[in-house]
Amino acid sequence: MSDQSIVVIGAGASGLMAAIWASGAAGRRVVLLEGTRDGGRKILISGGGRCNVLPSASAPERFVTESSPHTLRHILRAWPLDEQVRFFEEDLGLRLVLEPETGKLFPEGNKASEVRERLLSLARLRGAELRFGVRVADLGPSGSGWGLVLADGSEMSAARVVLASGGLSVPATGSDGWGFEIARRLGHTVRRTYPALTPLTAEPAVHAHLAGVSLPVTLEAPAGKRKTVAHGGFLFTHKGYSGPAVLDISHTAVRSLLHVGARQEIYVRWTDLDGPSWEGQILRHRGPIEGLIARHLPTRLAETLCREAGVGPEVVGAQLRRDLRLRLVGLLTRYPLPWTGDEGYAKAEVTGGGVDLAEVHPRTLESRIHPGLHFCGEVLDAFGPIGGHNFQWAWATGRSAGLAAGTGESA
Numbered sequence: 001m002s003d004q005s006i007v008v009i010g011a012g013a014s015g016l017m018a019a020i021w022a023s024g025a026a027g028r029r030v031v032l033l034e035g036t037r038d039g040g041r042k043i044l045i046s047g048g049g050r051c052n053v054l055p056s057a058s059a060p061e062r063f064v065t066e067s068s069p070h071t072l073r074h075i076l077r078a079w080p081l082d083e084q085v086r087f088f089e090e091d092l093g094l095r096l097v098l099e100p101e102t103g104k105l106f107p108e109g110n111k112a113s114e115v116r117e118r119l120l121s122l123a124r125l126r127g128a129e130l131r132f133g134v135r136v137a138d139l140g141p142s143g144s145g146w147g148l149v150l151a152d153g154s155e156m157s158a159a160r161v162v163l164a165s166g167g168l169s170v171p172a173t174g175s176d177g178w179g180f181e182i183a184r185r186l187g188h189t190v191r192r193t194y195p196a197l198t199p200l201t202a203e204p205a206v207h208a209h210l211a212g213v214s215l216p217v218t219l220e221a222p223a224g225k226r227k228t229v230a231h232g233g234f235l236f237t238h239k240g241y242s243g244p245a246v247l248d249i250s251h252t253a254v255r256s257l258l259h260v261g262a263r264q265e266i267y268v269r270w271t272d273l274d275g276p277s278w279e280g281q282i283l284r285h286r287g288p289i290e291g292l293i294a295r296h297l298p299t300r301l302a303e304t305l306c307r308e309a310g311v312g313p314e315v316v317g318a319q320l321r322r323d324l325r326l327r328l329v330g331l332l333t334r335y336p337l338p339w340t341g342d343e344g345y346a347k348a349e350v351t352g353g354g355v356d357l358a359e360v361h362p363r364t365l366e367s368r369i370h371p372g373l374h375f376c377g378e379v380l381d382a383f384g385p386i387g388g389h390n391f392q393w394a395w396a397t398g399r400s401a402g403l404a405a406g407t408g409e410s411a
């Protein structure tokens, strides 16, 4: 292979996008190396097999990074959301449809496999050479370019390399943290990694009897003067808690154990009603209290909360002792979630931490340490909330890295 080649490592969301834009821009050969036999496996399992391709509104302020949030926004802005939507609809021929209740965009056919196939096809059409079942074992500067060692011992060289090898989440999809190791070995700062957007667990599983119960809630994780808030679906599982709201707040829980060594308290507000509204309803209620709560919450959860408050099923609302009423209202509006751990990388949708954003040029995502090496996707220190924001990051960073590698442009 000639030294003028561009090698993209990893055919996930960001690597496929990088290969598409590197090929579009370059007169050079673009080779995409992928360790699994098919690539794009996270795309396939995303959005419950429907692939939530993008959000309908950008929310850079909801992204999480240990690096500079300003740099993160700069990087994300490089490919505005409306242009990304146009790319999917016009270049990939994939009409995106809004799911109004969640604000998520899905392909019209609701098939994640179609998203993957169209990305693969466009990469090929633009001239990229896709090689599957090829794992890169090592990577380092060599002459004026890059030298790669493959898992079978063979070697390759390249003028530029795009590292799109993902993070540590759901290793069965091919991403096992190799990119972090390489980045570290090449002298980059890799911010401490942790599972994010992952279900929480409770040991003992005190709410296992509620497994399958789901409802919309508001979660709050206070931290000094600041707090993280997440609204959305909440699901009781056999092991603990899941659903979009739990996933969105899980990083505060995971980080509290990992970084601080102290468990972060998470409070649940089960309905839109605040304390005074609940108090008023309870005081006016002439029938059993459980029945009133069950008008607003799933019955089994209503029973559980009454039991935890020490309120028997026969107790009539208006006759409830004041201390029990206050305790019940407290559990309804600020319930301390008894989480103890998390389901880790096996279930995490993304990886928190990663290559420090200060060590890449925001426009080209080229390493400030090693010219000719570009990063994109989950390997970088950033992730967004549930709702298509993580693909938005993967597409935006993949395009920036691919374009710059393809044109041979340095910052």
Ligand SMILES: Cc1cc2nc3c(=O)[nH]c(=O)nc-3n(C[C@H](O)[C@H](O)[C@H](O)COP(=O)(O)OP(=O)(O)OC[C@H]3O[C@@H](n4cnc5c(N)ncnc54)[C@H](O)[C@@H]3O)c2cc1C
Pocket (backbone or CB within 6 Å): 009, 010, 011, 012, 013, 014, 015, 033, 034, 035, 036, 039, 040, 041, 042, 043, 045, 046, 047, 048, 051, 052, 053, 054, 134, 135, 136, 137, 164, 165, 166, 167, 169, 170, 173, 174, 175, 176, 178, 179, 347, 348, 349, 350, 376, 377, 378, 379, 387, 388, 389, 390, 391, 392, 394
């Ligand atoms: C269950 C689940 C559902 C999700 N749903 C959504 C959703 O609906 N919307 C959304 O926005 N986000 C979703 N996400 C998150 C989204 O999938 C990721 O943010 C995104 O796929 C990251 O893309 P990436 O290219 O950085 O990494 P990856 O998609 O992980 O791709 C990395 C690729 O690199 C390859 N690779 C790694 N090391 C090597 C090596 N040494 N040599 C060769 N190849 C290598 C891997 O095999 C893999 O194919 C979901 C994630 C999960 C796990």
